[in-house]
Amino acid sequence: MENEDEYCMLLALPAIPEGGSQAEELAQRSTLRTAFITYLQLKQAAGIINIDGPQGSYVVHIFPPCDFANENMARIAPDLLSAVAEVPHLVIVIATC
Known part of the structure; x- marks a missing residue:
């Protein structure tokens, strides 16, 4: 996340x-x-998913409140x-590899 052009953060x-x-x-709150x-x-831990797609490779990080x-x-x-x-929530970061 050092380069602002190479990630997005979602809630x-x-x-x-x-x-x-x-x-x-x-x-929904209970399930989340x-x-x-x-x-x-x-x-x-955070959830980490590696994605290889036609537009490139990405890493998705899923963080609980921390x-x-x-x-x-x-x-x-x-x-x-x-x-x-x-409110129960997760922070999701999608970053380029």
């Missing part, structure tokens, strides 16, 4: 589908928290970080 949040209910939102965030935090994710979010979008602090 994954639970979403309510149009016409969805509060129960659906709670289910238990299936991804808690798993990665227990392993003290020092790295929070520091980068605070640097890039401090208001967004404070807005999602209590």
Whole structure:
């Protein structure tokens, strides 16, 4: 992530589908928290996926809330970080190889 032109950072949040209910939102929050965030935090790891495609090779990093994710979010979008602090979320970084 040393070169700003060679990565993008995304924020994954639970979403309510149009016409969805509060129960659906709670289910998404629970799934995100238990299936991804808690798993990665227990392993003290980020998810890493290597992708080779027709446009090039990329590495996708998936971070649960952690020092790295929070520091980068605070640097890039401090208001967004404070807005999602209590919402289960993942920080996703896609970088060129």
